[in-house]
Amino acid sequence: MTRLVKDIKRIALIAHDNMKEGLIDWCMQHKAALERHDLCGTGTTSRLIQESTGLHVKSFLSGPLGGDQQIGASLAEGRLDMVIFFSDPLTAQPHDPDVKALLRIAQVYDVPIALNRSSADFFVTSPYFAREYEYEPHVVDGKKHKGAGRL
Numbered sequence: 001m002t003r004l005v006k007d008i009k010r011i012a013l014i015a016h017d018n019m020k021e022g023l024i025d026w027c028m029q030h031k032a033a034l035e036r037h038d039l040c041g042t043g044t045t046s047r048l049i050q051e052s053t054g055l056h057v058k059s060f061l062s063g064p065l066g067g068d069q070q071i072g073a074s075l076a077e078g079r080l081d082m083v084i085f086f087s088d089p090l091t092a093q094p095h096d097p098d099v100k101a102l103l104r105i106a107q108v109y110d111v112p113i114a115l116n117r118s119s120a121d122f123f124v125t126s127p128y129f130a131r132e133y134e135y136e137p138h139v140v141d142g143k144k145h146k147g148a149g150r151l
Contacts, residue, residue: 005081005133012071012083013041013049013057014102016093019086020045024052026086026117031055033124040080042067064095072098072105083113084120110137 011034015023027034027049034055041049043062050057061067074080083106093099106113114120123129 002134002136003078005128005135007131009037009081009129010079011037011039012074012080012085013039013045014063014068014071014083015045015086016063016088016091018088018091020048022117023084023086024049026084026120027053027055030120030124033129036130040071040074042071063098066098068095068098068102072102075102075105075109075111078109080111082111082123084123085113085115086117086120087115108140110135110139 013023013027023045031053038058039049039055040046040058040060042060043065045063046057046059049055060070071080071083075083083102085102087099103113105111112123114123
């Protein structure tokens with residue numbers, strides 16, 4: 001089964017507290033590339049991006065209050081095409097299980113995810129960012145996976 005990612009991408013924008021300013025700066029730097037796409041994000045992050053950049057960002061709940069899970073569900077249902085998540089690798093997060101679940105879902109469904117500025121830069125400068133992209137997802141099959149039941 002192939003998946004067609006249209007030229008207008010559905011992109012989730014997420015950032016841990018210590019990384020929000022960096023994601024906002026990155027969004028400002030790439031505003032022209034981002035404004036043609038459908039953007040969404042977790043609560044505070046989406047609001048701050050909108051206020052700082054003028055980009056329209058659909059808001060989910062705050063990450064610790066279920067926003068990470070909402071985005072994960074959207075990934076599993078095929079309603080998002082990629083994730084840009086400026087995560088903080090040095091600070092413990094109280095909702096770390098939700099973050100891990102979100103990352104796992106992105107991996108299971110073979111959804112592109114950028115976890116830092118340089119990988120996000122690669123996304124927006126890729127020729128696929130502005131055009132359709134068709135690929136065959138390598139979805140992890142829990143029945144065939146050696147660790148099935150431990151996801």
